[in-house]
Amino acid sequence: MKRFVTAAALAAPLLLSAQKLPQASPLGKIEQVVGLTTVKVEYSRPSARGRVVFGDLVPNGEVWRTGANKCTVIEFDGPVKFEDQEVAAGKYSLFTIPGPDVWVVILNSNTDLWGAGDRKPEEDVATVKVEVRKVDPMVETFTIGFDEVKDDGAVLTMSWENYRVGVRIHADATKQALENIKEAMAKPDVTYGAYSSSARFCVDRGIQLSEALSWAQKSVGMEKKYWNTHTLALAYAANGDYKNAIMTAEESIKLAQDAKDEQYVKLNRARIEEWQKAGK
DSSP: OOOOOOHHHHHHHHHHHTOOOOOSSOEEEEEEEETTEEEEEEEEOOBOTTOOTBTTTBOTTSOBOSSEEEEEEEEESSOEEETTEEEOSEEEEEEEEOOSSEEEEEEESOOOOOSGGGOOGGGEEEEEEEEEEEEEEEEEEEEEEEEEEETTEEEEEEEEEEEEEEEEEEOOOHHHHHHHHHHHHTSTTOOHHHHHHHHHHHHHHTOSHHHHHHHHHHHHHHOOOHHHHHHHHHHHHHTTOHHHHHHHHHHHHHHHHHTTOHHHHHHHHHHHHHHHHHTO
């Protein structure tokens, strides 16, 4: 007796395999701007579920995919320093070799890998060593994040169980920022806000200080606010003119008081005290 298999029956396994179901290690994504560079991470997040993780589920001294399922991918839209190693803009798979005291963190140029066994060491672009820190309370689900996001830098953190490691990422924004300032200054409709922010950037980084003073003066000349007057005071001080810095900061205090911004009042007073000592 012949058995007939319908098209619907043949399609059933395919339909079942295409179902969208919860994953034991769900996909996670995180994005952070470092300087002017965007860093993106995409990874699967396993949970401990009562198991011993490092030294058992994840063996020490062996290459780990640093997550679950498909390899973890990190993307930089500009060049960065990964600890002390230069890394070009692009996408990379991220692997680690965990240890009780030190982890090895690896960036590999192949992002289509599934497990650590598929990785080819000759495709590695960076290999760094970082110290392990103990954390409490216990981290149930593997977590990648960013900490200490400041001054064109950040720490890429990886935490699970009672352990945490961090890799320093530095993305120098000075060159790109100066190009952006140059482009803004070339426009016929430069705003007082653009003059002030450009001046503040240069003062904060200790670069192009004479230009910063000129831009701050232009900003206040166009429209005087307590915040751009404060920037002008900073620019005077950065150029060694403490007398005008103090006078301008006092003016910023009055404007801030009128605007009921106590934070700027405190900022100016602290700077005045600092500049009075420096000017003696």
